[in-house]
Amino acid sequence: xxxxxxxxxxxxxxxxxxxxxxxxxxxxxxxxxxxxxxxxxxxxxxxxxxxxxxxxxxxxxxxxxxxxxxxxxxxxxxxxxxxxxxxxxxxxxxxxxxxxxxxxxxxxxxxxxxxxxxxxxxxxxxxxxxxxxxxxxxxxxxxxxxxxxxxxxxxxxxxxxxxxxxxxxxxxxxxxxxxxxxxxxxxxxxxxxxxxxxxxxxxxxxxxxxxxxxxxxxxxxxxxxxxxxxxxxxxxxxxxxxxxxxxxxxxxxxxxxxxxxxxxxxxxxxxxxxxxxxxxxxxxxxxxxxxxxxxxxxxxxxxxxxxxxxxxxxxxxxxxxxxxxxxxxxxxxxxxxxxxxxxxxxxxxxxxxxxxxxxxxxxxxxxxxxxxxxxxxxxxxxxxxxxxxxxxxxxxxxxxxxxxxxxxxxxxxxxxxxxxxxxxxxxxxxxxxxxxxxxxxxxxxxxxxxxxxxxxxxxxxxxxxxxxxxxxxxxxxxxxxxxxxxxxxxxxxxxxxxxxxxxxxxxxxxxxxxxxxxxxxxxxxxxxxxxxxxxxxxxxxxxxxxxxxxxxxxxxxxxxxxxxxxxxxxxxxxxx
Numbered sequence: 333x334x335x336x337x338x339x340x341x342x343x344x345x346x347x348x349x350x351x352x353x354x355x356x357x358x359x360x361x362x363x364x365x366x367x368x369x370x371x372x373x374x375x376x377x378x379x380x381x382x383x384x385x386x387x388x389x390x391x392x393x394x395x396x397x398x399x400x401x402x403x404x405x406x407x408x409x410x411x412x413x414x415x416x417x418x419x420x421x422x423x424x425x426x427x428x429x430x431x432x433x434x435x436x437x438x439x440x441x442x443x444x445x446x447x448x449x450x451x452x453x454x455x456x457x458x459x460x461x462x463x464x465x466x467x468x469x470x471x472x473x474x475x476x477x478x479x480x481x482x483x484x485x486x487x488x489x490x491x492x493x494x495x496x497x498x499x500x501x502x503x504x505x506x507x508x509x510x511x512x513x514x515x516x517x518x519x520x521x522x523x524x525x526x527x528x529x530x531x532x533x534x535x536x537x538x539x540x541x542x543x544x545x546x547x548x549x550x551x552x553x554x555x556x557x558x559x560x561x562x563x564x565x566x567x568x569x570x571x572x573x574x575x576x577x578x579x580x581x582x583x584x585x586x587x588x589x590x591x592x593x594x595x596x597x598x599x600x601x602x603x604x605x606x607x608x609x610x611x612x613x614x615x616x617x618x619x620x621x622x623x624x625x626x627x628x629x630x631x632x633x634x635x636x637x638x639x640x641x642x643x644x645x646x647x648x649x650x651x652x653x654x655x656x657x658x659x660x661x662x663x664x665x666x667x668x669x670x671x672x673x674x675x676x677x678x679x680x681x682x683x684x685x686x687x688x689x690x691x692x693x694x695x696x697x698x699x700x701x702x703x704x705x706x707x708x709x710x711x712x713x714x715x716x717x718x719x720x721x722x723x724x725x726x727x728x729x730x731x732x733x734x735x736x737x738x739x740x741x742x743x744x745x746x747x748x749x750x751x752x753x754x755x756x757x758x759x760x761x762x763x764x765x766x767x768x769x770x771x772x773x774x775x776x777x778x779x780x781x782x783x784x785x786x787x788x789x790x791x792x793x794x795x796x797x798x799x800x801x802x803x804x805x806x807x808x809x810x811x812x813x814x815x816x817x818x819x820x821x822x823x824x825x826x827x828x829x830x831x832x833x834x835x836x837x838x839x840x841x842x843x844x845x846x847x848x849x850x851x852x853x854x855x856x857x858x859x860x861x862x863x864x865x866x867x868x869x870x871x872x873x874x875x876x877x878x879x880x881x882x883x884x885x886x887x888x889x890x891x892x893x894x895x896x897x898x899x900x901x902x903x904x905x906x907x908x
């Protein structure tokens with residue numbers, strides 16, 4: 333048996349409000365062995381991030397408090413330590429990598445200064461010694477040209493590079509325990525793979541222990557030695573990674589494993605956690621008939637439909653300014669000579685890494701960004717030639733669902749006003765009461781309650797907010813919707829629900845989608861055809877099955893290779 337570097341015993345964490353006391357973590361018992369990685373898995377609200385904050389002594393009090401239990405680090409109870417004692421441990425012996433690197437890094441300091449500060453504070457290094465070590469750390473985590481990058485500000489680095497800076501900062505004092513809270517959630521699959529491999533290598537090299545927190549079991553399949561699953565504050569299952577994937581026991585664990593889109597099976601509907609916890613799949617005998625029925629429905633649906641949207645020679649260039657007077661010295665080719673067709677009632681997937689041009693193309697189609705060159709034919713009409721007023725009228729038929737449901741909903745408006753605002757602009761409905769009734773019906777349609785109209789966005793979870801965005805898009809009865817990374821920030825279980833919802837709405841209203849994502853497994857599941865974009869160009873264009881079975885372009889092969897297989901290495905070896 334390995335010695336435990338950290339032991340959590342009967343930990344209960346409560347948050348008090350004026351109306352109630354919520355137990356976010358309930359009598360949790362969890363050990364982290366020395367030199368091992370423990371994966372802590374669950375959906376948003378399961379208590380996993382709150383647990384990590386408790387270990388770091390960062391639970392805000394009020395409203396939160398540890399009402400019961402111990403957190404033993406080398407036998408010493410962290411919950412009994414003073415703030416001065418915790419400061420000597422936090423960042424030094426126990427370090428943490430947070431989910432969003434942009435909000436974790438100070439935008440007014442260079443990345444080098446921020447790592448220097450950690451070394452000078454905890455290691456008593458001089459400024460010169462700290463800077464030398466900082467450059468070594470940036471090199472170790474794979475930052476290009478570390479001697480130059482050390483002087484960059486966070487906004488000058490990509491998302492993957494910022495996350496590497498966070499890892500370098502966490503590793504600066506060579507901690508004994510590293511806590512990683514959803515460190516790859518917002519990253520492209522290729523960058524995610526690089527970051528996971530980096531963390532795995534660093535963990536083995538330094539012999540440190542790691543607590544890896546995520547909502548996606550597939551991500552930790554080949555990085556964790558043990559996996560603990562949390563559900564609504566309770567630890568419902570814990571086992572070695574191999575045994576948990578081989579024979580999951582709790583229905584919630586089975587649901588988390590089942591709701592990720594498969595690259596192999598061609599199901600039209602994804603199973604969700606609710607199915608396992610208390611729905612049709614709670615009786616697992618019902619699963620196979622359900623899958624077979626779905627596959628037949630998919631095959632019957634493979635018919636040729638008329639082209640609703642055609643893009644020809646489309647370009648969007650952004651000027652690069654330089655010199656004393658800020659003249660245009662070059663152009664950044666965000667979208668470069670793209671040609672695609674979208675058929676009515678079908679879904680075209682647009683996939684590629686951040687910066688490939690897919691979002692720019694999506695917004696340019698709706699003329700939220702004006703194109704540089706090219707034609708966009710919608711029902712045979714070139715919409716790049718029409719006036720802004722004509723385009724505004726046409727947008728009743730063409731809608732977009734944005735990536736971030738938090739920033740795309742006005743926090744000062746009620747849900748009712750948010751959904752009915754487009755109806756007011758386009759003169760739909762004779763009165764506010766009539767529009768609110770339509771909004772209530774739309775909320776019911778997307779799986780929410782009609783009486784939620786007077787609530788505000790902050791009262792809803794991320795998945796619920798995305799459903800509200802979908803309801804708003806449906807309010808104008810469109811026939812064409814662009815879904816721009818509309819599930820990338822969601823838990824895998826909520827993602828499955830939203831993908832199912834989009835499929836149901838497409839079937840009911842004969843909707844046409846362009847579905848933009850960096851995740852090829854999600855795009856393959858929902859799309860009939862797929863365009864792979866790289867550096868502004870379409871490098872591959874085929875049916876979803878052809879892209880998966882016979883990817884021709886090296887870039888497509890790279891994207892497919894980066895998708896987590898969701899199978900522990902030991903099981904892969906057994907299968908081979």
